[in-house]
Amino acid sequence: MSYQLLFVCLGNICRSPAAENIMNHLIDEAGLTGQITCDSAGTSGYHIGAPPDRRMSAAATQRGIVMQGAARQFTAADFAAYDLILAMDRNNFEDICALDRDGTYRQKVRLMCDFCTRHAVKEVPDPYYGGTDGFNFVIDLLLDACQGLLAAIQPELAR
Numbered sequence: 769m770s771y772q773l774l775f776v777c778l779g780n781i782c783r784s785p786a787a788e789n790i791m792n793h794l795i796d797e798a799g800l801t802g803q804i805t806c807d808s809a810g811t812s813g814y815h816i817g818a819p820p821d822r823r824m825s826a827a828a829t830q831r832g833i834v835m836q837g838a839a840r841q842f843t844a845a846d847f848a849a850y851d852l853i854l855a856m857d858r859n860n861f862e863d864i865c866a867l868d869r870d871g872t873y874r875q876k877v878r879l880m881c882d883f884c885t886r887h888a889v890k891e892v893p894d895p896y897y898g899g900t901d902g903f904n905f906v907i908d909l910l911l912d913a914c915q916g917l918l919a920a921i922q923p924e925l926a927r
C-alpha cells in the first residue's frame with residue numbers, strides 16, 4: 769500500500785493541482801514513485817471537471833512541472849481514503865473539518881504551510897483574482913512545503 773496524500777483548495781484548479789503535480793515531481797525525483805501517491809480536490813463544486821487554470825499551468829511549466837488533472841469536489845469519503853489531507857488555507861481547513869463533525873479524522877488534516885522550512889507565511893494565498901506574481905509565489909511556496917512534506921513522510925514509509 770502506498771502512502772496517500774490529498775491536497776485541497778477551494779476550486780481545485782490552481783493551488784491544490786499545483787501541489788499535487790509538484791509533489792509527484794519530487795516523489796519521482798526521490799525514486800519513491802508508487803510509494804507515495806497524490807490526488808487533489810476542491811471544497812467547492814464550482815469547477816468540477818475543469819483542467820488546471822492555464823495561468824497556474826504556465827507558472828508550473830516555467831519550473832519544469834507539467835500540470836495534469838481534472839477538478840473534483842472534496843467529500844467526506846475522502847477522510848478514510850487518504851493518510852494525510854493538506855489544506856491550502858485556513859478556510860479550506862475549516863471547510864474540510866466541517867465535514868468531520870465528530871473529529872474522527874482531525875489528526876489527518878494539516879495546513880500545507882506547516883511543512884514549509886524557508887517561508888514564514890501560514891497559508892497558500894488564493895491567486896485566482898491576482899496577477900502572474902501571485903501564481904509564481906504559489907509555486908515557490910509549494911516547492912518549499914512539498915520538500916518539507918516529503919521529508920516528513922519518508923520515515924513513515926519505513927514502518
Ligand code: 4NP
Nearest residue numbers: 777778779780781782783896
Ligand atoms: P484554487 O483557486 O482554490 O486555488 O483552485 C480558485 C479557483 C477558483 C475560484 C477561487 C479560487 N473561484 O472563485 O472560482
